[in-house]
Amino acid sequence: xxxxxxxxxxxxxxxxxxxGVGMAAKLINxxxxxxxxxIRDLQQQVGLTLFERRGTGLVPTSEALSLYAEVERAFVxxxxxxxxxxxxxxxxxxxxxxxxxxxxxxxxxxxxxxxxLIERPKLDLVLSGLVSHAVVAAVAQxxxxxxxxxxxxxxxxxxxxxxxxxxxxxxxxxxxxxARKTRLRPVDFEGESFISLGHSSVSRFRIDRVFADHGVRxxxxxxxxxxxxxxxxxxxxxxxxxCDPFTATEYATRGIVVRPFEPRVxxxxxxxxxxxxxxxxxxxxxxxxxxxxxxxxLRQLARRAPSS
Amino acid sequence: xxxxxxxxxxxxxxxxxxxGVGMAAKLINxxxxxxxxxIRDLQQQVGLTLFERRGTGLVPTSEALSLYAEVERAFVxxxxxxxxxxxxxxxxxxxxxxxxxxxxxxxxxxxxxxxxLIERPKLDLVLSGLVSHAVVAAVAQxxxxxxxxxxxxxxxxxxxxxxxxxxxxxxxxxxxxxARKTRLRPVDFEGESFISLGHSSVSRFRIDRVFADHGVRxxxxxxxxxxxxxxxxxxxxxxxxxCDPFTATEYATRGIVVRPFEPRVxxxxxxxxxxxxxxxxxxxxxxxxxxxxxxxxLRQLARRAPSS
DNA sequence: GGATTTTATAACATTTTGTTATGAAGGAAG
DNA sequence: CTTCCTTCATAACAAAATGTTATAAAATCC
Numbered sequence: 001x002x003x004x005x006x007x008x009x010x011x012x013x014x015x016x017x018x019x020g021v022g023m024a025a026k027l028i029n030x031x032x033x034x035x036x037x038x039i040r041d042l043q044q045q046v047g048l049t050l051f052e053r054r055g056t057g058l059v060p061t062s063e064a065l066s067l068y069a070e071v072e073r074a075f076v077x078x079x080x081x082x083x084x085x086x087x088x089x090x091x092x093x094x095x096x097x098x099x100x101x102x103x104x105x106x107x108x109x110x111x112x113x114x115x116x117l118i119e120r121p122k123l124d125l126v127l128s129g130l131v132s133h134a135v136v137a138a139v140a141q142x143x144x145x146x147x148x149x150x151x152x153x154x155x156x157x158x159x160x161x162x163x164x165x166x167x168x169x170x171x172x173x174x175x176x177x178x179a180r181k182t183r184l185r186p187v188d189f190e191g192e193s194f195i196s197l198g199h200s201s202v203s204r205f206r207i208d209r210v211f212a213d214h215g216v217r218x219x220x221x222x223x224x225x226x227x228x229x230x231x232x233x234x235x236x237x238x239x240x241x242x243c244d245p246f247t248a249t250e251y252a253t254r255g256i257v258v259r260p261f262e263p264r265v266x267x268x269x270x271x272x273x274x275x276x277x278x279x280x281x282x283x284x285x286x287x288x289x290x291x292x293x294x295x296x297x298l299r300q301l302a303r304r305a306p307s308s
Numbered sequence: 309x310x311x312x313x314x315x316x317x318x319x320x321x322x323x324x325x326x327x328g329v330g331m332a333a334k335l336i337n338x339x340x341x342x343x344x345x346x347i348r349d350l351q352q353q354v355g356l357t358l359f360e361r362r363g364t365g366l367v368p369t370s371e372a373l374s375l376y377a378e379v380e381r382a383f384v385x386x387x388x389x390x391x392x393x394x395x396x397x398x399x400x401x402x403x404x405x406x407x408x409x410x411x412x413x414x415x416x417x418x419x420x421x422x423x424x425l426i427e428r429p430k431l432d433l434v435l436s437g438l439v440s441h442a443v444v445a446a447v448a449q450x451x452x453x454x455x456x457x458x459x460x461x462x463x464x465x466x467x468x469x470x471x472x473x474x475x476x477x478x479x480x481x482x483x484x485x486x487a488r489k490t491r492l493r494p495v496d497f498e499g500e501s502f503i504s505l506g507h508s509s510v511s512r513f514r515i516d517r518v519f520a521d522h523g524v525r526x527x528x529x530x531x532x533x534x535x536x537x538x539x540x541x542x543x544x545x546x547x548x549x550x551c552d553p554f555t556a557t558e559y560a561t562r563g564i565v566v567r568p569f570e571p572r573v574x575x576x577x578x579x580x581x582x583x584x585x586x587x588x589x590x591x592x593x594x595x596x597x598x599x600x601x602x603x604x605x606l607r608q609l610a611r612r613a614p615s616s
Numbered sequence: 617g618g619a620t621t622t623t624a625t626a627a628c629a630t631t632t633t634g635t636t637a638t639g640a641a642g643g644a645a646g
Numbered sequence: 647c648t649t650c651c652t653t654c655a656t657a658a659c660a661a662a663a664t665g666t667t668a669t670a671a672a673a674t675c676c
Contacts, residue, residue, distance in 0.1 A: 003386060003387075003390060004386050004389060004390050004393075005314050006314050006382075006386070007314070009386075009389060046390075046393035046394075046396075046397065047393075047397045048393060048396055048397055049586060052585065052586065061585075061586065061588065062402055062403060062404075062453065062588045063396045063402055063588060063589075065403075066392065066396055066402040066403060067389070067392055067393055067396060070388060070389050070392040071389055073388075074384070074385035074386075074388040074389055075385050075386075075389065076378070076381050076382035076385045077382075078312045078313070078314065078317070078382075080378065080382070081312055081317060081375070081378050081379055081382060082312045082354070084374070084375055084378040085312075085354035085355075085356060085375055086354070088354075088356060088371045088374055088375060089354065089355045089356055089371075141381075142377075142381065
């Protein structure tokens, strides 16, 4: 036994996550004494007390929590290497790993990607949904080849390419009084129960500003970080919201009504790839095609009558 | 043989790095046949040709090079984790939550803690100022790892470690008639407007007792629970007080004069940590270093001429 | 062709990691 | 207070992984 061994780290992580040796054993598919011994060995090896007996269970020490944070940041398991080997074996003509923020990952992007793949039968795709800052991290760490994240997040290891901005749209319950209007303005929202996006969103700030500039008072009692939750809540009658058009059109058949909103507030996002690596040519192609697809989508949106 | 095993990956990496089985064996401190076998097993397991015989040596295929990139990330990750463990063991990393009574929290302790942190760049600190009984509660409830509170407050869930007692000092306005004396006694306080500490303080009781025993009558019309307020009031000319030396020296440049007081009345305080948990080693270290720091401080205080 | 260097393979030995069985500790219920 | 249950720790053994020495095969150079 020389350095830390990966199996020990897996066992350690499982105990922190589950709070017990027995549950951890289940998680990594071994028996409890195996985990018990690995934890003992690891504590010996690193020279730290990582867990304390509390009642009949184990509680991580503050050192364990610090170490665990580093494990989550830095641990690449053998599973990942094995997966990579599998991908190398099965990939012959191309491979693309994409991470995208939920607004795109929940329908719009997968549908586009599906069509992209149809024309490229030998291309393999991994597509994940992550919050924007996690997308940036995944690109920076080489865990994916291409990312799509909201805003203009700067990172030394990541290169940014702006995509076409898309206008926020009003999303209402189907039987709402405002559904009769073909276009909504700030004043229409006066006194309405408003479903807000999370505080950390750039767009949130922008939206709040528009209503403030128009002296409109909304009932502000619902907040969610995810646009699809906002649309679901609107569909349930809980309130009305402003939402990016990708998510809004995905939900248009689910009990909501979507209307253009004036003045225009933009949902801005970008394609990201690692600064120090040449992206696979197929990623370049994906970005270009996706940009063209968005342009087509936005044109149709602008031309369209109210969606019912 | 289930997933990839760590030693295979090490052997693989060594062969890529050295270009030969024999040199790789030397690098990972085993014999050549061990490496040869592990490479064979790995190629079988992942179903890839990773090396080709080129002359008498081995050359990695492009698949091997792709896999190697992922392997290198895993190795870097394990090194990081190992390093973190080392830093935790040597008490230079982790996090430490401290709650301290205001007399310490308002300058003396933060300045000490700042120096402590400079030598431990990976250590995170949360430092709060709370009244002593709130410090005890915070420690008992696990909201902080370490507390500093006045007196000898007993609590079942908290373990107490006395710190060096510090002598109360006389604090006067700069232009006070007693500023000419190098040392003050109870009788000097006769008829003076006295700024008292709060009723719940042990020290308050002790101080009042000293003056009673000497038959001294003070004008008792000002009271505050916080020693820094007492010093500020003294500085404003409102009266004179007895104060712990930590706060007194913090305020020494703010319109007050500080003088030793006889007989000695001690400001007693203790370090607290949860009885049922081993404190992080870094907390142990903090206590020991802080104790040494207080000793140095008190020595200099005793050696010093009247502070002006 | 022979000598040298390198890798591959075989047989056996040692170490590591897994399992089953059992003991110890803590907490809840009667 | 005793009993029962749950959980972790430890021991003994089994299986798998990893190590060694000895030998064979392949490639290159003189």
